[in-house]
Every structure is written in structure tokens, then in C-alpha cells.
Amino acid sequence: MENLNNWCESLIISVILVLLIELLVENNKNKKYIQVITGIFIMFVTLNPFIELLNNNDFDTDFLKFEKVSAKPYEENELFENVYIDYTLERIKNVLDSYNLNVLDLDFKLDESKENLEKIEVIIKKDMAKESEDFVSEEKVKNLIKEELDITEDVLVITYE
Amino acid sequence: MEDLLINQKEILGINDFLDEAKQFSKDAFGSNNLDSLYENIINGDILKCFETIDFKGIIFSQISEAIKLIVLMLEVIIICSVLKNILDSLKVSNAGKNVYFVQYFVLVILIVNAFVPILKFTVEAINRIISFMNMLIPLLITLILSTGNIVTTSMMEPVLVISMNFIANFINSFVVPFCLISFVISVISNLLGKIKLEKISKILRNVIVWTLGILLTVFTALLSLESNITSSVDGLAGKTTKAAVSGFIPVVGKIMGDSVDAVIGSVNILKNSVGVIGTLIIFAITLSPSIKIICYWFSFKILAALSEPCADSAIVNLFEVISENYKILLGILFSVTIMFIIGITIVLKTTNMSLMYR
Numbered sequence A: 001m002e003n004l005n006n007w008c009e010s011l012i013i014s015v016i017l018v019l020l021i022e023l024l025v026e027n028n029k030n031k032k033y034i035q036v037i038t039g040i041f042i043m044f045v046t047l048n049p050f051i052e053l054l055n056n057n058d059f060d061t062d063f064l065k066f067e068k069v070s071a072k073p074y075e076e077n078e079l080f081e082n083v084y085i086d087y088t089l090e091r092i093k094n095v096l097d098s099y100n101l102n103v104l105d106l107d108f109k110l111d112e113s114k115e116n117l118e119k120i121e122v123i124i125k126k127d128m129a130k131e132s133e134d135f136v137s138e139e140k141v142k143n144l145i146k147e148e149l150d151i152t153e154d155v156l157v158i159t160y161e
Numbered sequence B: 001m002e003d004l005l006i007n008q009k010e011i012l013g014i015n016d017f018l019d020e021a022k023q024f025s026k027d028a029f030g031s032n033n034l035d036s037l038y039e040n041i042i043n044g045d046i047l048k049c050f051e052t053i054d055f056k057g058i059i060f061s062q063i064s065e066a067i068k069l070i071v072l073m074l075e076v077i078i079i080c081s082v083l084k085n086i087l088d089s090l091k092v093s094n095a096g097k098n099v100y101f102v103q104y105f106v107l108v109i110l111i112v113n114a115f116v117p118i119l120k121f122t123v124e125a126i127n128r129i130i131s132f133m134n135m136l137i138p139l140l141i142t143l144i145l146s147t148g149n150i151v152t153t154s155m156m157e158p159v160l161v162i163s164m165n166f167i168a169n170f171i172n173s174f175v176v177p178f179c180l181i182s183f184v185i186s187v188i189s190n191l192l193g194k195i196k197l198e199k200i201s202k203i204l205r206n207v208i209v210w211t212l213g214i215l216l217t218v219f220t221a222l223l224s225l226e227s228n229i230t231s232s233v234d235g236l237a238g239k240t241t242k243a244a245v246s247g248f249i250p251v252v253g254k255i256m257g258d259s260v261d262a263v264i265g266s267v268n269i270l271k272n273s274v275g276v277i278g279t280l281i282i283f284a285i286t287l288s289p290s291i292k293i294i295c296y297w298f299s300f301k302i303l304a305a306l307s308e309p310c311a312d313s314a315i316v317n318l319f320e321v322i323s324e325n326y327k328i329l330l331g332i333l334f335s336v337t338i339m340f341i342i343g344i345t346i347v348l349k350t351t352n353m354s355l356m357y358r
Helices: A002-024 A031-055 A076-097 A138-149 B002-011 B014-021 B034-044 B047-052 B053-091 B095-146 B150-189 B198-249 B253-306 B313-355
Strands: A103-110 A116-125 A156-161
Touching: A002 A031, A002 A156, A002 B095, A002 B150, A076 A138, A076 A156, A116 B002, A116 B095, A116 B313, A138 A156, B002 B014, B014 B034, B014 B253, B053 B095, B053 B253, B095 B253, B150 B198, B150 B313, B198 B253, B198 B313
Parallel strands: A116 A156
Antiparallel strands: A103 A116
């Protein structure tokens, strides 16, 4: 597509140039010869892509690539949010599964400008038996989640239910 | 029966659809609420909704715009050709040729000012049709599934969705550049008498027309073939289930079968009316762009005819070629519209036919 645009641009500019030259060379002795040369010039500009094709032995398929344009459905922000929340929930669950912790839910809160993360609340099921080997401290959970999601500690809040 | 209709209308999400669809139909139907249109269609009068479209207003406004453009261009042509003829007959130092070029460039400026907004308008209309179809098709598929046509949905939905996305990509990346290139080349080719570049733009126009025609044919053929197969399968499946239910379940079988029939019948009415509203809204979206393009097309042809006695033959040729470019725009718009209208109609007809088996 770009090749076609470039070719047309050069063709049009060359035609306008030839027009200007012809306007300048009125009633000159050499008018006929100048017309011959400008005709050859335009012919070369027209045939330029084909000469390149003949010289290249391998065709590049760049001319088949065009930008994808999709007619957007009329509402997709909510869909993105849900998918993102599900995805982060999966990641946190994968991290905390090895410690036998049951993650119940995840809550995102954005601040007013909808750009920065204000708080992430992770709800974990409370362990009934608090044996010393199974008990995982809150600090450790925070560190794990912090490493996984690459966020700072102050936005993370863990509640036990 | 009325209560059943109203109840189902809410549950199936038709109310939300009508609210959202209002933004598409604002131009043609005015500030009319689509609900009244919907009631009319359910009751069966379609002609009433055509009364609300302001045909005369739209036509008059577009014609007046086009006439202004014609008058402006005619003024330029007459002044410049008279001047050129005088200068040529006086044989003073080729000033006539310069006048000719000035006249040509002024005309080109006017033509380009008219063409580019119309092209953008057309592409915008096509994009609006496609986003409206994006909204209509899920609702239609839900309604079709509720009437029990499972095979129809599974075979027809991919065709509709894929063709919609393909048309969006195709028009925005192929057709628009080709249209612009053909327009620019046809403007340039009439500049110098000796250098002719007409055939390039002719090839581009033919390519656009042929590919759109092939798309339309393939789409329609695919849908009609599928409609033959799927309607009979669905109809037979529905009939056998109904016979099985009424036959095997001892006490309430027959009553259950009849009530399911009533529900499916009313959902069928809703689906038909939603389909008809979709068709009408697509028609309303394309109404104003197509009238605009038709007005400009005719105005350039009239201009070519009117200016033939006094102006140069190259300028007359210019106007004719420009009018052909407008014809291509019209062809694009109409083929997309007809494709989607036919798609919706075939889908509706298929699902209606499958209910004929009862």
C-alpha cells in the first residue's frame, strides 16, 4: 500500500514539474527536444516499480500488509477490567497455592483520575488450625505478592475472612 | 398476549438495544422514540414509520448545496474562457495559456473541497453501519436461539461476523486509498493535453467495483445455501421434540407442548420486528450520504453538459471523470448497505421457514 502511495505521489509531482517546465519554454528553438526529454522522464517515473520488481529476484510481500482496522463494539472497557482482575487473581493464587492459602477475592481501587492504583485488597481464607509450620505471616504474604505483581507495599492490604 | 410480549421484551434486552440504537437513527427519524416504531412494527404497519422520515427536507438541503457549487464553477468557467478566447485571438504572447492554467487550478480547488468531505462522510457512514450491526447481531442471535433454531445460529453466525469484520478492514485499507488515488490521477491527467493517465484510474475503479461485486455474491450465495439446509433441520427437530413431549409425558404433556408453542411464537414476532427495525435503521443511516452523493454526481454531469460550448475540451473531460468517481462512491455505499440488509433478511426468512413445520 505504501508503495502505491509513493508511486502516485512521485507521478503527480513529476507531471506538475513537467507542466512548469513547458510553461517556461515557450516559443523556444529547443522546445521539441525538451518535450522529448520530459516525456522520457515521465515514462521512467511510471515504470520505476516494475523495473525494481524485475531486478529483485525474491518478492517481498510488504505490499500485502495493511493496518488492521476493527469497528469497535460500543462498550469494551468493562470487559477489559474484568479480564484483568481475573488474570491477576490467577497469578496471586498460583503464588500462594504452594503455602496452602486459599485466596477468596481480589479488589482493585483506582483513584479519581482512573490512572493510579490506590489500593489492592486481597481476601484470604482464615486458617482454622494455626500450627507453626503452616502459619504464614502477613509480612511474608505481602512480600510474595509484591514480588509477583511488582508493586509497592503501601497499596497492598490483606484481610482474613 | 400483550403482557407476554411486553414481558419478553424486557427480559431479552430489547429495551436496551432500542435505547442504544437511537444514536444511530437520530438524523433520519428525528427525535422520535424508537419504541413507538417498534409498536407499529409489531402491529404490522410498516408504512407509518416512513412518514416520520423527513424526505423532502434532506433532498432540498442537499440539492441547494450542490446547486451553489455548480453556479460557482460556472462563473469561473465563463469568465476564464471568454478571457482566454479574447487573448488568443489577439495573439499576445501566450497569455491565453496562462489564463487556462489559472482557471484549471481554481476549478481543481473547488472540486477537491467538494470531494474530500464527501469521501470522509461515506466512510463514516459505513463505519456506523458496521458498529450498528455489531450491536444488532448478538441480540438477533439470542432471539433466534430462543425460537429453537440451533443449527441456524451455529452455521450463520460465523458468516455474519466474519463478513462484518472483513468489510471493515477491506474498506478502510483498500477501497479508500484506491478511491483517493483514482480521483487525484484523474484530476492530474487532464492538466496537460499530451500526458494521459486515464487508464490507471480506470483500472483502480474497475478493481473496486469487481471486488465488491464478488464479495456481495459470495456472501449472498453462502447465506442462501445455508438457509436451505438449516431451516429444514431445525423445523424437523422442533416438530419431533414437540411430538415427543406431548406424547410421552403423561398428564401435562400436551399443555406443555402448546404453551411452549405460544412462547416460541411470540419470541418469533419479537425477532421479526427487531430484524425489521435493524433494516430500517441501516436504511436511515445511509439515506443522507447517498442523497448527497447522488446530488453531486448529477451536478457534475450537468456542469459538463453546460460548459461544453464555451470551455476547453480538457475541462469538460475533467468534469465527466469526476462524476464517475462519485459513481464509485455511491456504488460502495450501496453495496455495503444491500449486503447487510440482505443478510438480515435471509436470516429472518430462514428462521421463519423452520417454524412453518409446525
